[in-house]
Amino acid sequence: MSDFTVVLAQIKPKLGCVSDNLALIEERIRLAVAGKADLVVFPELALTGYFLKDLVPEVARRLDSPEILRLVELSRQISIAVGFVEVTDDYRFFNSALYLEDGAIRHLHRKVYLPTYGLFDEQRYLARGERFRAFDTKLGRMGLLVCEDMWHLSASYILALDGATTLICLSSSPGRGTEGDSLGSADAWQQLTSTTALFLNCRVLYCNRVGYEDGINFWGGSEYVAPSGASLSRGKLLEEDSVTATVDEGVLRRERIFSPMLRDENLFVTMQELRRIERERGL
Amino acid sequence: MSGLQVNTGLLRQILVGFVRDEVRKVGISRVVLGLSGGIDSALVVFIAAEALGPENVHAICMPYRSSNPESEAHARLVADSCGVNFSVVPITPMVDAYFEQFPDADNMRRGNKMARERMTILFDHSALLAALVLGTSNKTELLLGYGTLYGDMASALNPIGDLYKSHVWQLSEAMGVPREVIEKKPSADLWAGQTDEEELGFSYRQVDELLYRMVDQRMTREELVVAGFETEFIDTIYRKIQNSHFKRRLPVIAKVSNRTIDRDFRYSRDWGK
Numbered sequence: 001m002s003d004f005t006v007v008l009a010q011i012k013p014k015l016g017c018v019s020d021n022l023a024l025i026e027e028r029i030r031l032a033v034a035g036k037a038d039l040v041v042f043p044e045l046a047l048t049g050y051f052l053k054d055l056v057p058e059v060a061r062r063l064d065s066p067e068i069l070r071l072v073e074l075s076r077q078i079s080i081a082v083g084f085v086e087v088t089d090d091y092r093f094f095n096s097a098l099y100l101e102d103g104a105i106r107h108l109h110r111k112v113y114l115p116t117y118g119l120f121d122e123q124r125y126l127a128r129g130e131r132f133r134a135f136d137t138k139l140g141r142m143g144l145l146v147c148e149d150m151w152h153l154s155a156s157y158i159l160a161l162d163g164a165t166t167l168i169c170l171s172s173s174p175g176r177g178t179e180g181d182s183l184g185s186a187d188a189w190q191q192l193t194s195t196t197a198l199f200l201n202c203r204v205l206y207c208n209r210v211g212y213e214d215g216i217n218f219w220g221g222s223e224y225v226a227p228s229g230a231s232l233s234r235g236k237l238l239e240e241d242s243v244t245a246t247v248d249e250g251v252l253r254r255e256r257i258f259s260p261m262l263r264d265e266n267l268f269v270t271m272q273e274l275r276r277i278e279r280e281r282g283l
Numbered sequence: 284m285s286g287l288q289v290n291t292g293l294l295r296q297i298l299v300g301f302v303r304d305e306v307r308k309v310g311i312s313r314v315v316l317g318l319s320g321g322i323d324s325a326l327v328v329f330i331a332a333e334a335l336g337p338e339n340v341h342a343i344c345m346p347y348r349s350s351n352p353e354s355e356a357h358a359r360l361v362a363d364s365c366g367v368n369f370s371v372v373p374i375t376p377m378v379d380a381y382f383e384q385f386p387d388a389d390n391m392r393r394g395n396k397m398a399r400e401r402m403t404i405l406f407d408h409s410a411l412l413a414a415l416v417l418g419t420s421n422k423t424e425l426l427l428g429y430g431t432l433y434g435d436m437a438s439a440l441n442p443i444g445d446l447y448k449s450h451v452w453q454l455s456e457a458m459g460v461p462r463e464v465i466e467k468k469p470s471a472d473l474w475a476g477q478t479d480e481e482e483l484g485f486s487y488r489q490v491d492e493l494l495y496r497m498v499d500q501r502m503t504r505e506e507l508v509v510a511g512f513e514t515e516f517i518d519t520i521y522r523k524i525q526n527s528h529f530k531r532r533l534p535v536i537a538k539v540s541n542r543t544i545d546r547d548f549r550y551s552r553d554w555g556k
Contacts, residue, residue, distance in 0.1 A: 014308075014555070014556060015551055015553045015554060015555065015556055016554055016555050017555060051551040051553075052551075053549040053550055053551060054548065054549045054550055055550060055554065175297065178289050178290050178293050178294045178297070179286050179288060179289060179290065180290060181290065182290075182293070183293055211304060212300065212301055212304040212305055212553075213551055213553045214551045214552050214553050215301060215305065215440075217297055217300065217301065237296070238296060238297065238300055
């Protein structure tokens with residue numbers, strides 16, 4: 001694998017306005033292509049906005065809808081990771097992320113962990129995804145996560161064991177906590193992305209949106225975290241931005257030689273203990 | 284000791300961004316608000332001026348004849364110090380005309396009437412100026428119910444509704460609200476010499492310490508006692524929150540259909556924005 005250039009498009013979608021958001025996404029794709037990037041990543045629900053509530057069925061799109069086909073077409077010029085609401089033939093609605101490459105859907109991930117606590121209410125409106133799968137791309141083997149997915153250790157763990165060396169997380173993270181030196185939710189996320197990269201010797205590409213919906217801010221801070229856990233490029237807090245980073249293959253190779261924890265991970269022990277726990281819980 | 288210390292730089296960035304984003308996304312560039320001469324509305328004026336430019340902020344002082352003259356002077360001082368538009372619309376004629384019919388009305392009725400009179404003036408100016416009405420109620424008074432429903436609690440957007448009074452003081456210092464306004468005793472200014480803390484029976488500092496632990500940290504009653512709060516104080520504040528909850532909700536609608544507004548007809552207000 002060789003180095004590649006990624007653009008994290010830290011945009012501000014309009015709530016429920018699919019065509020406006022598609023235009024915004026297309027513009028960022030155009031800029032990324034002009035900048036000769038290999039991959040452009042958009043936030044969770046970039047096509048729709050976040051606090052959709054009863055708008056979910058209205059803004060949901062099938063995989064063969066004109067908007068998705070348009071993005072698939074654009075992926076002939078650049079690889080694209082983007083979030084939207086997916087509707088299936090049996091009328092389930094998913095908080096989904098697509099990885100598009102060379103005019104085709106390379107991977108579809110449906111958010112597994114739908115937060116329904118505090119200010120979140122996703123499970124009321126959306127169906128749960130049921131798998132974490134790594135997938136091959138021309139930029140290496142990758143894994144997709146949608147926001148809350150990343151807060152479950154098992155999600156990143158599964159993707160890393162499945163061979164992903166790049167974890168892409170699409171996010172719509174609301175900002176809260178102004179007591180400390182920095183924003184509480186930004187602090188928590190930065191610890192998470194760094195620790196995940198460090199534990200799994202993976203790179204993390206984190207793309208978070210900005211803007212406000214009903215007084216709730218989304219804090220941005222999109223970042224590229226190296227397998228060492230070091231954040232090498234980070235977007236602005238609370239403002240629209242575009243983060244361009246060169247993802248260096250040599251850094252990954254060296255990290256995996258120096259700290260081969262993932263190589264030494266004992267899948268047999270893990271599975272044996274998980275099966276025991278499953279048995280004991282009577283699942 | 285407490286979580287009432289706040290990062291004023293970050294708070295300022297979030298609140299200024301909030302006003303700018305939420306006002307402009309509805310296709311409006313101006314705001315209007317009541318400027319009483321007190322610290323809460325002064326802070327909101329400062330936030331709005333930074334967000335939209337002072338020329339797009341219209342502050343209206345609406346004194347009644349029993350208001351302390353110092354209040355209007357302070358309102359003018361605040362408006363001058365950040366360069367916003369300022370006007371004075373006295374409410375004495377309309378309030379007095381009404382109470383000529385109800386001369387026995389007590390202070391609560393009179394105070395509520397004044398607050399609602401001011402609200403109608405602000406919403407009239409909202410139409411006149413194509414400006415959104417900014418609210419100036421802080422989290423302490425919203426939780427305690429220390430405000431008039433459809434009066435000072437009415438607004439289109441409230442930048443400081445999630446800030447305790449203790450936060451308001453800190454952010455006001457950081458944003459350069461005039462010292463006289465920060466240091467004076469908080470007052471609803473319905474009659475001369477009235478102060479909030481005397482009327483409430485406790486200080487804002489005391490109650491903010493309790494509210495922060497009770498509401499934000501969800502401490503149990505037992506934990507609050509261990510933290511040093513009197514049981515009577517805890518119970519009084521709990522009841523105040525409970526009994527004023529109706530003020531923080533929309534009117535209750537009797538459900539008869541499959542989709543009742545705000546029950547199973549749910550959309551964000553920023554729908555399509």
